Amino acid sequence: xAVTKMFGASVKRREDPRMITGRANYTDDVRLxxxxxxxxxxxxxxxxxxxxxxxxKARQMPGVVAVYTGKDLVESLAPVPCAWLPPNSDLxxxxxxxxxxxxxxxxxxxxxxxxxxxxxQAQDAAAAIEVEYEMLPAVVDQEKATQAGAPQLxxxxxxxxxxxxxxxxxxxxxxxxxxxxxxxxxxxxxxLIPTAMETRAAVANYNPGSGExxxxxxxxxxxxxxxxxSAVTGIPETKIRVISTDVxxxxxxxxxxxxxxMIAAAISKDLGRPVKWVEDRRxxxxxxxxxxxxxxxxxxxAKQDGTITGIRxxxxxxxxxxxxxxxxxxxxxxFGLMLSGPYKIPNIxxxxxxxxxxTTPTDAYRGAGRPEATYILERMMDxxxxxxxxxxxxxxxxxxxxxxxxxxxxxxxxxxxxxDYEAALNxxxxxxxxxxFRKEQEAARQQGRLLxxxxxxxxxxxxxxxxQAAGAMGFQGGLWESATVRVHPSGKVSVFTGSxxxxxxxxxxxxxxxxxxxxxxxxxxxxxxxxxxRIPFGMGTYGSRSxxxxxxxxxxxARKVRDKGAKIAAHLLEVSPDDIVFDQGRYYVKxxxxxxxxxxxxxxxxxxxxNMPEGVTPGLEETHFFDPINNTYxxxxxxxxxxxxxxxxxxxxxxxxxxDDVGNVINPMIVDGQVxxxxxxxxxxxxxETAVYDENGQLLSGSLMDYALPTASMVPTYEVDRTVxxxxxxxxxxxxxxxxxxxASTPAVVNAIIDALKPYxxxxxxxxxxxxxxxxAIQESQKGS
Amino acid sequence: MKQQITVTVNGxxxxxxxxxxxxxxxxxxxxxxxxxxxxxxxxxxCGACTVIMNGSAVKSCTVLAVQADGAEITTIEGLAKDGxxxxxxxxxxxxxxxxxxxxxxxxxxxxxxxxQKNPNPTEEEIRHGLEGNLCRCTGYQxxxxxxxxxxxxxxxxxxxxxxx
Numbered sequence: 001x002a003v004t005k006m007f008g009a010s011v012k013r014r015e016d017p018r019m020i021t022g023r024a025n026y027t028d029d030v031r032l033x034x035x036x037x038x039x040x041x042x043x044x045x046x047x048x049x050x051x052x053x054x055x056x057k058a059r060q061m062p063g064v065v066a067v068y069t070g071k072d073l074v075e076s077l078a079p080v081p082c083a084w085l086p087p088n089s090d091l092x093x094x095x096x097x098x099x100x101x102x103x104x105x106x107x108x109x110x111x112x113x114x115x116x117x118x119x120x121q122a123q124d125a126a127a128a129i130e131v132e133y134e135m136l137p138a139v140v141d142q143e144k145a146t147q148a149g150a151p152q153l154x155x156x157x158x159x160x161x162x163x164x165x166x167x168x169x170x171x172x173x174x175x176x177x178x179x180x181x182x183x184x185x186x187x188x189x190x191x192l193i194p195t196a197m198e199t200r201a202a203v204a205n206y207n208p209g210s211g212e213x214x215x216x217x218x219x220x221x222x223x224x225x226x227x228x229x230s231a232v233t234g235i236p237e238t239k240i241r242v243i244s245t246d247v248x249x250x251x252x253x254x255x256x257x258x259x260x261x262m263i264a265a266a267i268s269k270d271l272g273r274p275v276k277w278v279e280d281r282r283x284x285x286x287x288x289x290x291x292x293x294x295x296x297x298x299x300x301x302a303k304q305d306g307t308i309t310g311i312r313x314x315x316x317x318x319x320x321x322x323x324x325x326x327x328x329x330x331x332x333x334x335f336g337l338m339l340s341g342p343y344k345i346p347n348i349x350x351x352x353x354x355x356x357x358x359t360t361p362t363d364a365y366r367g368a369g370r371p372e373a374t375y376i377l378e379r380m381m382d383x384x385x386x387x388x389x390x391x392x393x394x395x396x397x398x399x400x401x402x403x404x405x406x407x408x409x410x411x412x413x414x415x416x417x418x419x420d421y422e423a424a425l426n427x428x429x430x431x432x433x434x435x436x437f438r439k440e441q442e443a444a445r446q447q448g449r450l451l452x453x454x455x456x457x458x459x460x461x462x463x464x465x466x467x468q469a470a471g472a473m474g475f476q477g478g479l480w481e482s483a484t485v486r487v488h489p490s491g492k493v494s495v496f497t498g499s500x501x502x503x504x505x506x507x508x509x510x511x512x513x514x515x516x517x518x519x520x521x522x523x524x525x526x527x528x529x530x531x532x533x534r535i536p537f538g539m540g541t542y543g544s545r546s547x548x549x550x551x552x553x554x555x556x557x558a559r560k561v562r563d564k565g566a567k568i569a570a571h572l573l574e575v576s577p578d579d580i581v582f583d584q585g586r587y588y589v590k591x592x593x594x595x596x597x598x599x600x601x602x603x604x605x606x607x608x609x610x611n612m613p614e615g616v617t618p619g620l621e622e623t624h625f626f627d628p629i630n631n632t633y634x635x636x637x638x639x640x641x642x643x644x645x646x647x648x649x650x651x652x653x654x655x656x657x658x659x660d661d662v663g664n665v666i667n668p669m670i671v672d673g674q675v676x677x678x679x680x681x682x683x684x685x686x687x688x689e690t691a692v693y694d695e696n697g698q699l700l701s702g703s704l705m706d707y708a709l710p711t712a713s714m715v716p717t718y719e720v721d722r723t724v725x726x727x728x729x730x731x732x733x734x735x736x737x738x739x740x741x742x743x744a745s746t747p748a749v750v751n752a753i754i755d756a757l758k759p760y761x762x763x764x765x766x767x768x769x770x771x772x773x774x775x776x777a778i779q780e781s782q783k784g785s
Numbered sequence: 786m787k788q789q790i791t792v793t794v795n796g797x798x799x800x801x802x803x804x805x806x807x808x809x810x811x812x813x814x815x816x817x818x819x820x821x822x823x824x825x826x827x828x829x830x831c832g833a834c835t836v837i838m839n840g841s842a843v844k845s846c847t848v849l850a851v852q853a854d855g856a857e858i859t860t861i862e863g864l865a866k867d868g869x870x871x872x873x874x875x876x877x878x879x880x881x882x883x884x885x886x887x888x889x890x891x892x893x894x895x896x897x898x899x900x901q902k903n904p905n906p907t908e909e910e911i912r913h914g915l916e917g918n919l920c921r922c923t924g925y926q927x928x929x930x931x932x933x934x935x936x937x938x939x940x941x942x943x944x945x946x947x948x949x
Contacts, residue, residue: 022821
């Protein structure tokens with residue numbers, strides 16, 4: 001494998017010039033002649049029957065073109081689909097109407113849509129719609145929702161349980177029975193709100209003449225949006241074009257296919273005019289999917305020497321009021337499969353109850369299931385270490401899968417590709433100065449200062465594959481990716497990728513890959529993404545898959561181009577293709593480097609086609625669909641060092657060290673950036689962010705005043721480093737780097753704080769570890785003494 | 786009902802008839818088609834809509850267009866001069882200070898204000914100065930570095946211009 005100059009260089013991002021000059025084109029920036037503005041009226045109640053809706057007054061308001069209720073759209077729109085259907089889980093998918101027809105089931109459920117000449121008028125009119133509700137009892141807590149007597153969301157979903165999913169490997173009962181110690185803990189992985197800085201938006205433009213729908217929307221996976229849009233509207237896929245080129249962050253929340261874009265499309269078709277819908281921030285808080293929200297009961301079995309022999313998890317996952325597009329897959333496969341982490345745990349059992357409640361639907365949020373699994377393992381490792389009087393580092397080291405044991409099949413059936421967990425751990429310990437820190441911590445404790453260190457040695461699964469596995473998991477799609485490399489007659493290259501970066505920088509890293517493969521200058525390469533009208537098909541960007549799967553697809557496509565070019569060059573140079581050497585954009589005759597055709601000359605010849613070798617068709621364009629044989633497994637060690645103020649419970653971050661191994665790295669600057677952002681999000685879950693509902697289902701943390709998104713002064717400086725263990729799953733050894741930070745950081749921070757609180761005998765606190773919660777725990781601990 | 790306003794944006798004078806309730810950000814985006822200024826929350830928390838008005842950073846979702854009557858405004862589109870990026874734009878590009886780019890215009894305009902008032906800020910002062918601007922992608926570290934890069938460059942330029 002050639003790792004040369006372009007590959008591995010911190011090339012400045014090619015997407016930046018338009019973004020730093022204000023010339024990007026996000027969905028809200030799209031302006032079309034005659035465009036109307038749409039506003040969705042949403043339910044203020046968590047559970048209620050709609051007795052009546054009076055839209056007459058709204059219809060008369062200035063600028064209003066039309067008003068629609070749920071009943072008006074039943075004919076034109078099939079229900080919002082769910083596209084991950086785990087088998088053998090007794091799954092029940094409740095009907096999810098784009099606008100509620102007779103019952104609303106969460107605060108934010110759509111009730112009516114208004115279109116007007118401008119947004120101000122649409123908003124005025126929405127406020128003038130009179131809806132009479134009959135309040136119904138609501139339930140927001142997933143455990144309570146399964147209990148007898150709880151309010152029921154649907155008559156045909158008993159106990160509000162949408163599915164019960166199980167996975168087991170080994171014999172967990174025997175492991176628990178034979179263990180020297182069993183540590184049990186209830187862990188809450190609370191609900192988070194993704195909060196991309198760009199809210200969701202859609203511009204739908206239906207052309208009655210051609211029957212074509214063009215939809216600009218905030219999507220991580222525009223081809224999936226097109227497919228589902230076709231399914232719900234009946235417009236053929238060939239007549240739908242979805243464009244999502246500049247997307248202002250997603251973090252999973254722009255994977256799902258939502259009611260908003262469906263309604264905009266249906267209304268545009270109905271009126272024959274373009275319709276724009278842009279969420280306001282308050283709407284985004286309630287109408288865009290949330291993440292996490294587990295209650296996990298965990299029992300972990302260990303021997304006296306710290307060997308972990310088994311883990312049993314019973315999880316209650318809050319799905320919200322409806323099942324969002326990928327939602328059932330998140331707390332099941334993406335969570336349960338990862339419960340071995342980087343450790344050899346021979347006996348694993350997991351049972352997940354997917355529960356419907358009167359809350360905003362949940363779905364993937366950066367990490368999606370893997371942070372939940374990692375949090376359980378990393379928290380439990382510390383609890384077991386504490387019980388056995390072991391060092392948290394040593395217990396981890398003891399249970400690691402060793403470097404020479406890869407490929408390694410864990411009890412949940414996954415085959416891990418490659419790893420060297422000790423190397424990353426050792427590097428992190430070295431950077432942080434572990435032994436020295438323990439001495440400082442001891443000295444500080446003598447002075448009444450609370451220092452703490454927390455570890456998270458994680459492994460995650462990226463680049464989900466192969467498609468056959470997707471089928472077995474009930475994912476209603478493939479897990480491959482496509483790329484087309486089109487060389488123009490001038491030798492300039494357009495690359496059409498099915499990945500859809502929205503901040504990850506693939507316009508740069510993918511161009512680096514092509515520049516490497518074809519030996520053409522970076523400036524001659526255009527990366528086209530996020531437009532179903534230009535790209536054959538694509539699965540999109542999520543699950544840290546773009547580089548490992550989409551990047552590999554384009555490597556293969558580029559190599560096909562190169563090989564075809566070699567045939568043409570050989571013919572022009574009158575030698576056998578076997579005698580052609582390709583190097584840095586030049587085809588030359590082996591042993592005679594002056595007999596040469598440049599890549600550009602060959603491209604021109606391919607299009608002139610005056611003199612082609614026999615059996616070679618004109619043109620220079622190749623497509624490749626890459627379906628990997630396996631997932632990839634990035635890993636690493638994150639270490640957090642904190643000081644807790646015992647008087648106030650405030651946490652000060654002293655160090656944050658991350659050593660990640662994402663395989664080979666195309667652009668270190670971009671990977672570091674991904675890690676930074678991920679750490680901030682995971683750290684924020686540990687200490688700041690939480691979605692809070694009251695018992696009536698009102699979202700109390702429903703604004704940026706109430707939901708504690710971290711600001712610049714709330715996060716530490718990150719010290720990031722890497723080890724490099726390439727994956728054998730793809731030719732460039734790429735694993736994926738989009739989620740490591742989020743997955744690893746949450747338990748590292750919590751473990752650090754709990755370590756700091758050790759003098760008080762505190763072994764666990766549920767997140768977020770706010771000063772108030774810490775202060776209270778300190779007070780409680782002292783009551784007994 | 787509509788009111789006439791005259792606003793100078795990026796050096797160009799505009800006279801428009803606007804509704805009294807029209808927000809400045811919507812005036813910039815929808816009337817003047819300057820879509821580089823983004824709306825992230827419309828409640829003054831996220832800072833994506835920050836522009837410079839009469840020399841100071843304001844959140845344009847919290848200013849009415851009529852309040853900007855007679856004002857001089859600079860938006861992200863007006864920062865580069867003669868095809869030359871402003872040192873802040875250069876800093877964000879060099880130091881990977883953006884990912885999705887949505888918060889970036891507001892971040893840059895806030896940083897512009899910050900560096901005008903404090904040309905040599907400490908890291909803590911930069912982080913404090915950015916408290917009204919949210920970024921969900923970068924974890925802020927490279928934004929801080931970007932602003933430090935610009936501060937260094939601008940001080941260097943100022944020193945050179947002063948002939949020292």
